[in-house]
Amino acid sequence: MWQFFHKLGSPKWFFGISTRFMPWLLAGGLLLLMAGVVWGLAFAPKDYLQGNSYRIIFIHVPTAFMAQSIYIMMASAALVTLVWRMKLADVFVKAVAPVGLVLTFLALFTGAVWGKPTWGTWWIWDARLTSMLILLFLYGGVIALDRAINDEKSAARAVAVLVLVGVVNIPIIKYSVDWWNTLHQPATFKLTEKPSMPAEMWVPLLLSVLGLYLIFGWLACVRMQTEILSREQRTRWVKEFVLKGRG
Amino acid sequence: MHPIRKKRLTIVLFLLAGLSVAVALTTYALRQNINLFYDPSQISAGEAPVDVRIRAGGMVEEGSVVRDPESLKVEFLVTDYSASVPVEYVGILPDLFAEGQGIVAMGRLNAEGRFVADQVLAKHDENYMPPEVAGALEKASNAEAKSAAESTKPATY
Numbered sequence: 025m026w027q028f029f030h031k032l033g034s035p036k037w038f039f040g041i042s043t044r045f046m047p048w049l050l051a052g053g054l055l056l057l058m059a060g061v062v063w064g065l066a067f068a069p070k071d072y073l074q075g076n077s078y079r080i081i082f083i084h085v086p087t088a089f090m091a092q093s094i095y096i097m098m099a100s101a102a103l104v105t106l107v108w109r110m111k112l113a114d115v116f117v118k119a120v121a122p123v124g125l126v127l128t129f130l131a132l133f134t135g136a137v138w139g140k141p142t143w144g145t146w147w148i149w150d151a152r153l154t155s156m157l158i159l160l161f162l163y164g165g166v167i168a169l170d171r172a173i174n175d176e177k178s179a180a181r182a183v184a185v186l187v188l189v190g191v192v193n194i195p196i197i198k199y200s201v202d203w204w205n206t207l208h209q210p211a212t213f214k215l216t217e218k219p220s221m222p223a224e225m226w227v228p229l230l231l232s233v234l235g236l237y238l239i240f241g242w243l244a245c246v247r248m249q250t251e252i253l254s255r256e257q258r259t260r261w262v263k264e265f266v267l268k269g270r271g
Numbered sequence: 272m273h274p275i276r277k278k279r280l281t282i283v284l285f286l287l288a289g290l291s292v293a294v295a296l297t298t299y300a301l302r303q304n305i306n307l308f309y310d311p312s313q314i315s316a317g318e319a320p321v322d323v324r325i326r327a328g329g330m331v332e333e334g335s336v337v338r339d340p341e342s343l344k345v346e347f348l349v350t351d352y353s354a355s356v357p358v359e360y361v362g363i364l365p366d367l368f369a370e371g372q373g374i375v376a377m378g379r380l381n382a383e384g385r386f387v388a389d390q391v392l393a394k395h396d397e398n399y400m401p402p403e404v405a406g407a408l409e410k411a412s413n414a415e416a417k418s419a420a421e422s423t424k425p426a427t428y
Contacts, residue, residue, distance in 0.1 A: 070401065070402065071399050071400065071402075072400050072402040072404070072406075073395075073405075074367070074395070103280075106283050108276060141366065142365070142366075142395055143365065143367075143393055143394070145390075145392055148392070150307040151305050151306075151307070188283065188287060191287075192287075192291055192294045196294075203298075203302075204302065204305045204306045204307065205307050205308050205328060206307050207307055207328075207392060207394055209396050209397045210397050211397060212397040220397050221398070221399040221400070222401065224401070
């Protein structure tokens, strides 16, 4: 296991192995996401109370879920950066932060679009919405801090500290609806209980979450490869790779 | 693990634990400000301030909605099944507003304990189901109520 861990630290090894996985991630992700979204938007039954407007969950839930999931992955990578000083961990944080930012924004936006007709307002300062907005600012802060420091190593450490401090927000987002009175409803899916939703609604939702996960994996690989190439541009293997072209 | 890495890991985990405790204490201290609304039990226990703009939330009590035929005025009771508070509101209600549904109202509590709302928002719950299932459930609960009523009848003979 440790050998694998140390290999992961080598940008060159990661570059090679990720190139092999990427087409599968993209194909599987697109397939699952298309199936989930088309099934959810066109074929799943409508809700007894909200009618068709509930269908936005097939976009809202995957983006909100991924936005938090990516942050947890970033925090794990930040821990690795601080403790093991692994270069690839920092490359990961830098590569996925903008993806997380976009997904958080999409979750907030789709929530607002749904909130206007359902609740009667597109924004309210309840604990769930506010903590999600803080997540958006955290992603923005991580990107800005990384850009603000020129030295690669100090940027990596400063960003890692910020990411780790921000991880406290994740349980707050998750449990805000249970700890406080909020306008946002509590979770439909719980680990220990049956979802309060029939299978013909949650199966397409699950498919789109999985699909988005795979597409995120592909996107992370693409962005990490670009970052690796630009960081290692002076090494021999990158020069050879560029001269040789992709073939 | 290398001793230096072990030391770094301990420091990072220690700081993270300290930070979590600090945030937990802060949010605990501010819980009344973080709560979006007062529930009817808190209001009837006198925990909510009078004549200050606050939010009240709960379920619209079944059979309590009274609409004024002349205007947009609506009166209803908001309940959390242990206490209820009378609410009055003039304006257009959201589509999801119905008896038995959750709402959050913004307004002022007056001296008589009535809540005068200037905004009513519908609160959606975590349950989703197709209309046919909802219809079947309602039928089943009606049938159950009927059979329960019938089964109690012989006892009164």
